[in-house]
Amino acid sequence: MQIEGTIVAPDEPKNWDPKNSRNWLDFSNLTKVLFQGGGVIDGSGGKWWAASCKKNKSNPCKGAPTALTIDSSSAISVKGLTIQNSQQMHFVISRSNSIRVFNVKVSAPEDSPNTDGIHITASTNVILQNCKIGTGDDCISIVNASSNIKMKTIYCGPGHGISIGSLGKDNSIGIVENIVLDNAFLRASTNGLRIKTWQGGSGYVRAVRYQNVMMQDVSNPIIIDQFYCDSPSACQNQTSAVAISQIMYRNISGTSRSQKAMKFACSDTVPCTHIVLNNINLQRKDGTVETYCNSAAGFGYGYVQPSAECLSSSDKDNINKPEEEEEYFIHTEL
Template identity: 75%
Template sequence: MEYIFLVFLSLILLLSTTVYGVSDSEYAKLLVLEKIEEQLEKVLVLEDEIEDDFLGIPSWTSQHGGKVLVNVDSFGATGDGIKDDTQAFVSAWNKACDTSTSVLLVPEGRTYLVNATKFKGPCAGNIIVQIDGTVVAPDEPEDWDPKNPRIWLVFSKLKGASFQGKGVIDGSGAKWWDSSCKRNKSNPCRGAPSAFTIDSSSAISVKGLTIQNSQQMHFIITNSDSVRLANVKISAPETSPNTDGIHITKSTNVVLQNCRIGTGDDCVSIVNGSSGIKMKNIYCGPGHGISIGSLGQNNATSIVTQVVLDTAFLKGSTNGLRIKTWQGGSGYVRGVRFQNVKMENVANPIIIDQFYCDSPKSCQNQTSAVKISQIMYRNITGTTKSAKAMKFACSDTVPCSNIVLSNIDLEKTDGTAETYCNSATGFGYGYVNPNADCLQSSDKETHIDMKKDAEQKKNTGSPVHTEL
């Protein structure tokens, strides 16, 4: 379908050029579109490729045998939500991991209190973790394992593992949020645990689970390849600080499908070292939107490529589709498409911010920046809370380039929506509302972008933005 679309568009542009005498800039636009499609070619077939990775992983239900059942209750778990069941979970994991045809079962109708734990592989076979009950974290920060201050449940070095069920993973984060410096500036700023982490693993499937009230981030995918999340629900109050829904870092070939996310921070955040990310049928709200970044903090080099969001509904979020980078960083974001997205009462529906500054102090203007190019927004509709429905706030020294808008219709319910541009170039085709004439592309800029990922020039001074 994407290939047919590109061929059709190519014919239109070619016909326009030959028959109506349109300038060669139309060819430059076509070249940009081809470059974006080339970047995204792998992502478009990613879902099928990952499905192949899971063909050798048998499913399991309580009605079917053929697997060795390892029940946490058999290892001393009480499931009353009061007694610490951490050691029972560790013992059950060790048994299941050492058994080639195992299912680790967390039974329904019970609540298990588990402290910070690392569940390590590799395992003897394709382990299935069936979570039908509720797993809760200690609700007192003082009771947290001091050896693991930033993690709760970590699964690492696995291959071909499945996490599934109708259960709930509850971080009991309320007291962590109350002690956050973002909620009360008199509190010291400190990190808090993330609820569920997949680390250094491949061919991982997660489906049906609910993760809620995390101390900070809910679900992290790090240093992993071929991970698929389906029908996962993530929730926390809108006022909970730093509670990102799904955070992807240093990972490749990740598919998020049919996920419903509402938190106090980004619904999805994609950061350095990530590529081949496909999101489909995503509900976001409340939260800070679907974000690439932040990138480039502390002068770091950050790279994100090949990201597709196809079909999403965002409601009441403080951002919509966002790319955010710090001044002073380097690297690039390239080959991104956001398409078929409906917005309802969203602030900053489309935003690129190269002056991101999530800090109590003003951030210093710096010359270098993460290069942002080949970004497409297609079929984006709905309502905005902000007058600036589209905002491209880019670096004067490393501008954003090849921003493509197609079939955009964003209305402000109580006024007129507009587009803001600073050092951003690109073009639109089809219907684009609000008007985005402030994106002005040229052949020169197109060719420069294809030859060079980032340019460093003398900074002329730019506005500083804070967290939205």
């Protein structure tokens, strides 16, 4: 599939087919297909954004089209495309296996609502490499039933960071495992490396490795939030939660906009376990930084700034045995 020039979506929402209001360019049930070219996919999203309830609370909350969707497919490569100004999400990979995305650029204004860059759901064996993403929502979002995802050489900003989740909404099951981010630069994003889950969910996030990441002026560089609540009304306290374990952060450095450069806000009944920090150096231009912990177990070794002493640890025997950590996390290498 060779894409050259610019493909432009209709810019008037009322001209959209109401029976197919969530999709624009949708490819499904493909095997061994290459999408390539220097072309641009332009969603003309301005009027959709203006009608969003996130822009104006008096507007009704409803979905808008995704610019490009690859669904129920396998052995797909996407190379060199630019996707911009999507009505809602830019590029969704859904229910697919063995997907390779290289040299893709995603671009939308910082204030465009719900415009995730690359969204991965119910997919496995996905590689994202050399991608530059700046949007009004998550640069990359990975949600339920996704595993074996490797992201390498990723530029993110503006946006809401590189996120796992949200998971567990409406008491649902969320399962994400074997995720690697290696070599990334995040600039002026509202979050850096984020895992977000709703109270009341179940399932797990495990075997995640973030390494070689530079942050510049990022509000929440490292954050696990098991109390995520993207709702106009307060979310009800619930005891069940998506379990989070085996999360490694290695060689993470840069500047934080907020005082809490690392935040591990975990469930009292389903604590986060085996969080490992190695060679962390996060600073703040005009003040000190700190780590916040609630029901989070793990430890740091090597240089860790700010200190993560607030992490409780059931793994103290391993603190001086980083080689055991290598063995423990080896299966996250893809």
